[in-house]
Amino acid sequence: MTTEFHRIRRLPPYVFEEVNRIKAKLRAEGTDIIDFGMGNPDMPTPSHIVDKLIETARDPKAGRYSASKGIIGLRRAMAGYYGRRYGVKLNPDTEVVATLGSKEGFANLANALTAPGDVIICPNPAYPIHAFGFIMAGGVIRHVPALSPEDYLSGIGRAVKHSAPPPNILILSYPSNPTAQWVDLDFYKDAVQLAKKHDLLIISDVAYSEIYFDNNPPPSILQVEGAKDLAVEVNSLSKTYAMAGWRVGMVVGNERMCAALARVKSYLDYGAFLPIQVAAATALNGPQDCVEEIRGIYKSRRDTLVSSMKRAGWDIPAPPASMFAWAKVPEQFREAGSMLFSRLLIEEAGVAVAPGSGFGEYGEGYVRIGLVENEHRIRQAARNVKKFLADSDRILAKAHNAMAAQ
Numbered sequence: 001m002t003t004e005f006h007r008i009r010r011l012p013p014y015v016f017e018e019v020n021r022i023k024a025k026l027r028a029e030g031t032d033i034i035d036f037g038m039g040n041p042d043m044p045t046p047s048h049i050v051d052k053l054i055e056t057a058r059d060p061k062a063g064r065y066s067a068s069k070g071i072i073g074l075r076r077a078m079a080g081y082y083g084r085r086y087g088v089k090l091n092p093d094t095e096v097v098a099t100l101g102s103k104e105g106f107a108n109l110a111n112a113l114t115a116p117g118d119v120i121i122c123p124n125p126a127y128p129i130h131a132f133g134f135i136m137a138g139g140v141i142r143h144v145p146a147l148s149p150e151d152y153l154s155g156i157g158r159a160v161k162h163s164a165p166p167p168n169i170l171i172l173s174y175p176s177n178p179t180a181q182w183v184d185l186d187f188y189k190d191a192v193q194l195a196k197k198h199d200l201l202i203i204s205d206v207a208y209s210e211i212y213f214d215n216n217p218p219p220s221i222l223q224v225e226g227a228k229d230l231a232v233e234v235n236s237l238s239k240t241y242a243m244a245g246w247r248v249g250m251v252v253g254n255e256r257m258c259a260a261l262a263r264v265k266s267y268l269d270y271g272a273f274l275p276i277q278v279a280a281a282t283a284l285n286g287p288q289d290c291v292e293e294i295r296g297i298y299k300s301r302r303d304t305l306v307s308s309m310k311r312a313g314w315d316i317p318a319p320p321a322s323m324f325a326w327a328k329v330p331e332q333f334r335e336a337g338s339m340l341f342s343r344l345l346i347e348e349a350g351v352a353v354a355p356g357s358g359f360g361e362y363g364e365g366y367v368r369i370g371l372v373e374n375e376h377r378i379r380q381a382a383r384n385v386k387k388f389l390a391d392s393d394r395i396l397a398k399a400h401n402a403m404a405a406q
Contacts, residue, residue, distance in 0.1 A: 037353055037354045049283045125360040203234060215320050215321070
């Protein structure tokens with residue numbers, strides 16, 4: 001008998017686990033860790049959303065089963081959001097599915113669309129579910145380098161040409177996690193044209209669509225004429241309204257793809273807790289000044305991170321969008337790689353980041369830094385990093401000696 005089940009064997013060890021293990025150990029010992037490693041919003045959910053949750057939860061009927069594709073009020077609110085934000089008209093009955101966060105929606109969409117051996121074009125580096133949702137569904141991933149949107153777009157044609165069987169799904173994700181890159185509507189026009197040429201379906205992940213700083217608001221692929229013929233968009237309330245733990249997302253767009261997802265979900269869940277769905281509709285339909293406030297907090301943190309780390313000796317490009325910065329490993333630690341650098345940074349400086357290798361092979365040499373600590377903590381992290389970089393020779397020698405002794 002094999003020691004692992006089939007689908008588990010297809011999943012590599014979780015790259016972030018070593019950093020998480022060290023982080024937990026140091027915290028247990030009383031060490032203060034400044035944690036930029038996970039994209040977990042630290043701001044409170046706006047009070048009017050929480051109030052609606054509490055009000056609805058008091059209804060004696062609130063604890064009953066809901067609907068797997070989401071209550072109609074929430075789906076109408078999601079369609080309304082797309083109408084106001086993008087000028088995109090959606091039918092809430094056939095073109096909107098409420099999901100238990102964007103991650104569940106993406107994974108079940110992969111399960112709904114994938115036959116064993118199907119080839120999926122995926123950016124690399126990318127958020128892990130973009131590849132592993134399809135791997136768990138039996139698909140085969142064709143990785144395309146995506147250190148810039150232009151690189152990714154230009155590599156799609158080559159990926160199609162050199163894949164057998166031909167790919168049938170193309171994954172997009174902008175603003176990007178982890179690279180924080182942003183694209184304009186022309187990018188989506190080119191992507192839709194490519195997809196039509198090569199008979200591809202598109203899944204576009206826009207979970208960070210409302211976290212942007214120096215550009216115009218990021219567009220939706222569904223704004224492109226004809227995009228709904230072949231594309232769906234995966235979106236989320238998690239970052240927009242600081243509702244990550246509430247697990248409210250959506251898949252919208254192509255009717256056939258939405259129907260496939262809804263059918264899969266009908267076998268797997270009864271939807272989110274009803275008061276959560278009602279409160280989520282309140283978030284989408286209600287005042288949006290809270291979104292601007294959250295965006296402003298991330299921008300202030302971004303500016304503080306970039307300026308304070310520059311003074312510390314680490315040049316970090318200012319991300320145009322998302323709640324992350326994507327930075328090259330400092331020169332002193334370049335040869336050590338992103339995993340060892342991340343481990344040493346937390347052990348020696350008490351600062352946690354996510355190694356770029358955890359997002360794919362083309363993420364090696366980079367780290368992802370979450371804007372999830374306040375400005376005071378960011379400045380403290382920069383002071384720790386400055387000492388860490390100044391002591392790099394000793395730290396690296398110590399690490400190499402320890403590895404040689406093993």
